[in-house]
Amino acid sequence: MNTTELLESGNAHNSPSYAPAPVILERGEGVRVWDTEGREYLDFLAGIAVNSLGYAHPALTKALQRQVGELMHVSNMFFTKPQIELMDLLCERSFGDRVFLCNSGAEANETALKLARRYQKAVKGDEDRVEFITFKQSFHGRTFAAITATGQPKYHKGFEPMLPGFTYATFNDLASVEALISERTAAVMVEPIQGEGGVRPADPEFLKGLREICDRFGALLIFDEVQCGIGRTGTLFAYEGYGVAPDIMTLAKGLGGGVPIGACVATEEAFKGFERGSHATTFGGNPLASTAALCVLETVESENLQENAIARGNQLMDGLGKLANGSPTIVEVRGKGLMVGVECVEGAAGEIVGLCRERGLLVNVAGPSTVRFVPPLVVRAEDVQSALGIFEESLHEWEAKQNPSKQVG
Ligand SMILES: Cc1ncc(COP(=O)(O)O)c(C=O)c1O
Numbered sequence: 001m002n003t004t005e006l007l008e009s010g011n012a013h014n015s016p017s018y019a020p021a022p023v024i025l026e027r028g029e030g031v032r033v034w035d036t037e038g039r040e041y042l043d044f045l046a047g048i049a050v051n052s053l054g055y056a057h058p059a060l061t062k063a064l065q066r067q068v069g070e071l072m073h074v075s076n077m078f079f080t081k082p083q084i085e086l087m088d089l090l091c092e093r094s095f096g097d098r099v100f101l102c103n104s105g106a107e108a109n110e111t112a113l114k115l116a117r118r119y120q121k122a123v124k125g126d127e128d129r130v131e132f133i134t135f136k137q138s139f140h141g142r143t144f145a146a147i148t149a150t151g152q153p154k155y156h157k158g159f160e161p162m163l164p165g166f167t168y169a170t171f172n173d174l175a176s177v178e179a180l181i182s183e184r185t186a187a188v189m190v191e192p193i194q195g196e197g198g199v200r201p202a203d204p205e206f207l208k209g210l211r212e213i214c215d216r217f218g219a220l221l222i223f224d225e226v227q228c229g230i231g232r233t234g235t236l237f238a239y240e241g242y243g244v245a246p247d248i249m250t251l252a253k254g255l256g257g258g259v260p261i262g263a264c265v266a267t268e269e270a271f272k273g274f275e276r277g278s279h280a281t282t283f284g285g286n287p288l289a290s291t292a293a294l295c296v297l298e299t300v301e302s303e304n305l306q307e308n309a310i311a312r313g314n315q316l317m318d319g320l321g322k323l324a325n326g327s328p329t330i331v332e333v334r335g336k337g338l339m340v341g342v343e344c345v346e347g348a349a350g351e352i353v354g355l356c357r358e359r360g361l362l363v364n365v366a367g368p369s370t371v372r373f374v375p376p377l378v379v380r381a382e383d384v385q386s387a388l389g390i391f392e393e394s395l396h397e398w399e400a401k402q403n404p405s406k407q408v409g
Helices: 003-013 058-070 081-093 105-123 144-149 174-180 204-217 238-242 287-302 305-324 349-358 381-402
Strands: 025-029 032-035 040-043 098-102 131-135 166-169 185-190 220-224 248-251 262-266 330-336 339-344 364-366 370-373
Touching (some): 058 287, 098 105, 105 220, 105 248, 105 262, 287 305, 305 381, 339 349, 349 364, 349 381
Parallel strands (some): 131 185, 220 248
Antiparallel strands (some): 025 032, 032 040, 339 370
């Protein structure tokens, strides 16, 4: 099939819940991907913050090829070495003592919510502590509990009724949490940097305050690091950059570098909520996914990708900040490390993303009007420079279209 036929077939059979761009990506290397027509793209979307090591990283390719030939799956009836080593490394590097390995961000969040409820009931003996506080503009995934936790009505639409017991506070507003929290609150769940809601970093005082409020009320604190974790914000886990540790943390996306994996990491105390049979998943922590995650974690450390995330993130933010100066389109540039958002005036973000793609730069829209940049952590200074150039041209083209009397800058 040629590209046109492939697109026709894809659109005929794909779930109508997706609307992919009219290109078919075929192969990648580093920060670049190529489509079936041979067009090259600089990928600052990275599979939505997933491809932390970029494409075809030699260490990951080699580790996976070896593992495929040895063992891909055995179920959780048995241990495997990669799974044990991964859990060990996650616990050694984080506040956590135990890990539940699973397959996605939504599943990691389901695990966290189930763990918190069961902890309050089974360990604390408090049958009434069943409620959760999450935040407006948050995103936690697409399963029923995860969409209920997601504080954006558009994800609930048509799926109601949502699960009972969830209320939504305002991000970066401790008073709104104080107003909702009670002796019935099992846990508070928050993204240290909101991703899908429009790339919004938490204020350090906000996360510190959440810790204090949770401790005061006996609620568990859950950090959803599915998007912001694994070196992206300059520390292996985003919470380290804030100096506030949660009781439970969820990971996915960047952890597997492209191989699906999720993890719910928690303290020994929180994990007292689970006993044999409480929770399980067939593929969780299988040796193939665990090998990928181990390799990602080791490579993030051996190649100093956390430092790279800070340096390249600063470069990107500086460049975007300069473009924002005097731009009638850019409302705000914000982010942390290599998780950067450019909030635009209404109606601009989607079109600018399309213009960027035509020029060979992949980015996407997060929230109602924010262009999101989440490139692989291996991105180099010259890649950032090129991406800034393409974004600037696309921005100016969009601005010229709004005001046709002006020349494209
Ligand atoms: C913060 C956050 N949590 C959870 C999820 C859901 O992850 P998944 O799509 O792997 O289920 C996402 C996905 O974008 C996310 O950004």
